[in-house]
Amino acid sequence: MDLIMIRSRKDGRILYAEQLERLPGESPWEYARRSARRENQLSLRFAGPEYQLLVGWGTGSVEEFLEAHPEYRPPGTARGERRSSG
Numbered sequence: 001m002d003l004i005m006i007r008s009r010k011d012g013r014i015l016y017a018e019q020l021e022r023l024p025g026e027s028p029w030e031y032a033r034r035s036a037r038r039e040n041q042l043s044l045r046f047a048g049p050e051y052q053l054l055v056g057w058g059t060g061s062v063e064e065f066l067e068a069h070p071e072y073r074p075p076g077t078a079r080g081e082r083r084s085s086g
Contacts, residue, residue, distance in 0.1 A: 001019055002057050006046045010050055
C-alpha cells in the first residue's frame with residue numbers, strides 16, 4: 001500500500017492523504033501508470049508554492065510515513081507527540 005499526501009509548506013501539516021494499492025489483476029506497470037496519473041491530478045488540484053506533494057511507497061499510514069521521515073513532521077513536534085488541533 002502506498003500513500004499520496006499533500007503537505008502545507010507553511011506549517012508542515014499533512015492536509016490531504018490518499019491510500020493507493022494495486023487492484024486485483026492489475027500489473028505493476030498499470031499500477032505505476034495509475035499512481036502517476038493520480039499524483040498529477042493532485043498536483044494540479046493543489047498547485048502553488050504553499051503545497052508539497054509527498055509519496056510514501058510501501059507506507060500504510062501518515063503516522064508510519066512521518067515516523068520513517070521525521071523531516072516532514074510539523075515544526076515543534078517531537079517523535080511520537082501529537083499536535084493539538086486547538
